[in-house]
Amino acid sequence: MKRINKRHPINLLALALMLVLAIATSPISQAADGPTIDLNGGEAGVDYSANFVENMPGLIIVSANLQIEYEPDVITGAVAKFINDPRPDSGVESLAIDGGVAGGLKANYSAATGELAITGQATIDEYEQALRKLTYFNTSETPDATPRTVEVTVRDGEKVSPPANVTITVVAVNDAPVLDPDCAMTLGSIGEDSPPANGVQILGIISSGKKNGAPCVPIADKDRDARRGFAVIGVDTTNGQWQYLVENDINWQNFPVVSNTAAVLLGESARIRFIANPNYYGQAGFSIRAWDRSGDRSSGTTGVDVSINGDPSPFSEDSATVTISINSVNDLPVVDLNGAGEGINYTTQFFEGGSPVPIAGYQASITDPDHTKLKKLTITLTNRLDGAAESLATGTLPISAVTVKPYDPITGMLVIEGEELRSKYEEILRAVTYVNSAETPSTADRIVTVVANDGIGESLPATTTIKILPPNNAPVLDPALKLTLADIAEDAIAPPGAKIAEILGNATDAGGATIDPITDPDSGALEGIAIIGAGADTSKGQWQYSLMGPPAAGSWLPIVGVTENAALLLFDSAWLRFVPAANYYGPADPLTFRAWDRTVGGNGQSGVDTTVNGGHTAFSVNTNSIKTQITPVNDPPLLGGIPTEPLTYEEANPTRVLALAGALTLTDPDSPNMTSATIQLTNPADGSAELLSVTISDPKITSTYIGGILQLTGDAPITAYQEALRTVAYRNTSRDPDPVDRIINWSVFDGKASSTTISMVVKVQPVNDPPELDLDGIGPNLDFNAIFYINRGPVPIVAPSLVLIDHDNTTIKSATINITNLRDGSAEALSADTSGAGNITGSYDPATGVLSLTGADSVANYQRVLRTVTYDNKQGKPNTEKRIVEFTVKDNKDGVSEVRTSTVTFVVAPTVHLFMPMTAWAYRRAEEPNNTCSQAMDVHLNVDETFNISAGDTSDWFYFDVLSAANLTIELRDFLPKNGQIQISKEKEPGQGCGANSGNLELIGFNGESDLKPNRTIELGQRPPGRYYIWIINDDSTVATSHYRLFVRTK
Secondary structure, eight states: OOOOOTTSOOOHHHHHHHHHHHHHHOSSBOOTTSOEEETTTTSSSSOEEEEEETTOSOEEOSOTTOEEEOSSSOEEEEEEEEOOSSOTTTTTEEEEETTOOOTTOEEEEETTTTEEEEEEEEOHHHHHHHHTTEEEEEOOSSOOOSOEEEEEEEEETTEEOOOEEEEEEEEOOOOOOEEOTTSBOEEEEEETTOOOOOOEEHHHHHHTOEETTEEOOSEEOOSTTOOOEEEEEEEOOTTEEEEEEOTTOOOOEEOOSOBTTBBEEEETTOEEEEEEOTTOOEEEEEEEEEEOOOSSOOTTOOSBOOSSOSTTSSEEEEEEEEEEEEEOOOOOOEEETTTTSSSSOEEEEEETTOOOEESSOTTOEEEOTTOSEEEEEEEEEOOOTTGGGEEEEOOOOOOTTOEEEEEETTTTEEEEEEEEEHHHHHHHHHHOEEEEOOSSOOOSOEEEEEEEEOSSOBOOOEEEEEEEESOOOOOEEOTTSBEEOOOEETTOSSOOOEEHHHHHHTOBOTTOOBOOSEEOSSTTOOOEEEEEEOOSOTTSEEEEEESSSSOOGGGOEEOOSOBTTBBEEEETTSEEEEEEOTTOOEEOOOEEEEEEOSSSSOTTOOSBOOSSOSTTSSEEEEEEEEEOEEEOOOOOOEEEOOOSSOEEEETTOTTOEEEOOTTOEEEOTTOSEEEEEEEEESOOTTGGGEEEEOOOOOTTOEEEEETTEEEEEEEEEHHHHHHHHTTOEEEEOOSSOOOSOEEEEEEEEOSSOBOOOEEEEEEEEOOOOOOEEETTTTSSOSSEEEEEETTSOOEEOSOTTOEEEOSSOSEEEEEEEEETTOOSGGGEEEEOOOTTOTTOEEEEETTTTEEEEEEEEEHHHHHHHHTTOEEEEOOSSOOOSOEEEEEEEEETTOOBOOOEEEEEEEEOOOSOBOOOOOOOOSSOOOSOOOOSGGGOEEOOTTOOOEEEEOTTOOEEEEEEEESSOEEEEEEEESOOOSSEEEEEEEESSTTSOSOGGGTTEEEEEEOSSSOOOSSEEEEEEEEOSEEEEEEEEEOOTTOOOEEEEEEEEEO
């Protein structure tokens, strides 16, 4: 910021002139040399703009780099004021200095004028700090969107800065509507069984709100001009159907399945109605959230997710239920004289001189949706053409709660009165009969009406038409004819059966001729049968009938309890079938019957007395039987006892075997032997690592397992197969099994038919396999033995070929190497080379003797680092107790390896000095190839390392660098070939390497003969700095792979 140095000389005359001018023009003036304010900081212009969003706690409305320019470093006041007139939200908006002003300044806001005044003499910096926190507040829930302008000025006494303006854009935020769940809304009421109405408008439903009987406002909204609507989130369709009609539509829509995530949106003008189920009265309701209609969704939108609600969504946080009342309206009784037949009216016939006939079918009923009791039953013979000779009667009524008024021959009325259950009145109605004793009765049809009264209203009349006919002659049944139902296969669950008319129509005599078994002297006689016997041996099966043709699956009824005096009546249009018992074959018990001419009784009526027969009755004197045969069918084997719930195979199972069906059962009603069984692992996700196994004791059964299928074959007793199948087991040797559920299918074959395939599920539960660590690598052990040469530096305490594996993880989290018996304190140390292993870091704690390797990295990287672990002891005379160093590794699933141990033995080395400093590669490579000078491998500094030579490997080359003159000795140890040489050379020209054909090498020492004993020492004496080469020659081609050690020492 530019500042005027107050120590600069001031032209007093000019200053006095300016003061005079200022006084002459205004008591407080914006003088040219007065202060200036830049609300925008370093940006162009002095004005600033800010955006205020509704519900903000406050908004700083100037730049953080606001600047005041003035030569004297003194400001005496500042003003920030709204210049909007009128102020849009004057009562709830204000200006303030956020956090207040510091020092001797004071800030005061006047709500009346909209002006914030800061007073007090202070430096420019102090006023800048204060004004940089100029904050706009607006607590309105419906702020006016008119932009605000705030004018800011500063002054020094009477010198006032030119104004700088802040333009504040005010952004209103939608406020969710607020739904009062205690303000109950209704659609009013409708009458039971009323036709669909025009429903109620949403606005009308909202206006219905009441709380404790007083009107209330169920939906409120803080926003200006907010609209109202419903988001329907639940409809109760138990007792009817809710429908809606959107604006400008004429078609009512059923509400779909709605929820918090699939609501229907309806605006104020939409309508809702309820269509109640027949005879329902009570309440119904639907659930809503309030919807303020903000956003771009229109009324009638379906499938809307309103689970995110409350501010600033368009949906209320609370929900409520809107109800409708369905008022009870009395339902009239309904008399049905025809029972299961079509319509409510009934037709019967009376034969001259015959017995009384019922005026209603045996299944006649009286229904009333809202009454369980009746008060009155009126039965009227409307046309009494034979006068007192004809009448109605109830017979004997064992019902004390009702009174029977005697039949009135003048009115033809039979009246039964008294409050009684509808079921009792039904019994009475079914017992009412018509009789006519006239010798020559009028043949006109008689009409009988029946009316029921529930105490509130009467039913519509139901009518019985009685035909008056000449005397009836009983039908005649030929008992000698053969009547059969087609053969039925064993174990048929739903045989089709046959119509009775077809069975009768196929009757044959002894010669096979087809003859009608029923004759009737009466013209136009109808046919039917009265079943009086259905066999007593239910172990063979059961006779059934159906009144429906053709029969539906659920229409078949059992024929039980039939006798001469409790017969079952069936029209010839009814159907018969025989359902055999399981595994039965042979003849069924015959179905015995009399012919029935259908002049009395009804189709399907039971309990009918046929002991009076022949003559003028409805039943034949003779009886006959319908027979059928059940033919044998091979029964397939039946498997049972296979678990229906999933079994669990755990990888941790030490046997890695899971028995599958130890309680398996195998049965076959008609086959004592089985010929094969198949158990299939349908999805062997782990390939050859998993299989099915079986143990077989019967030599007649053999097994194979190929491609997931365990096949048992051989003709053997069913018990032998059952015994074998109970041993079937699932095996899985994978160390990282796939967790997918295994599906295993079972089936057996008896030589003719296979059992139903049964499936079972095996859940495979992998467990984390911990890492496995082998410190000895290609050696025979898992642990390792190391030798520490005292005062000869660190030694490896693992084999170079150390192996680390993890069967089910590719990442290792950490490794811990612990000296369990630390004897020389901080003189002992473990270390590892973590270079090249990006995420692995090592940390050794000398107090505990623990080397920690941490950082998630690959198994390969951890293996490489672990191969470099060394032990060192810098104590001059260390405690020589063997050190036990324990290794553990943890994978990324916290599986911890078994502890592996490296035992460090202390050995006193020959009295030699450490070799002079020498160069070594930063990253060690494998030894081979090192068959030529140019492939020579460096001898690692102070590392006890084995090298390899094998049959056919005739040369090994090494080099080392000497940085200063030294007395050198070369030691070769554990070299097993009987014949060989060792040669030591020095570079002739330093830095030129071997040269062509090793021409840059000067021979300075060798063993002198082709005889290398296991241990050999070559003294080279005092030698200058430079690079030296060692050539080891194997002349013994019979030697297999051998390890040896090479040392370069200085004395």
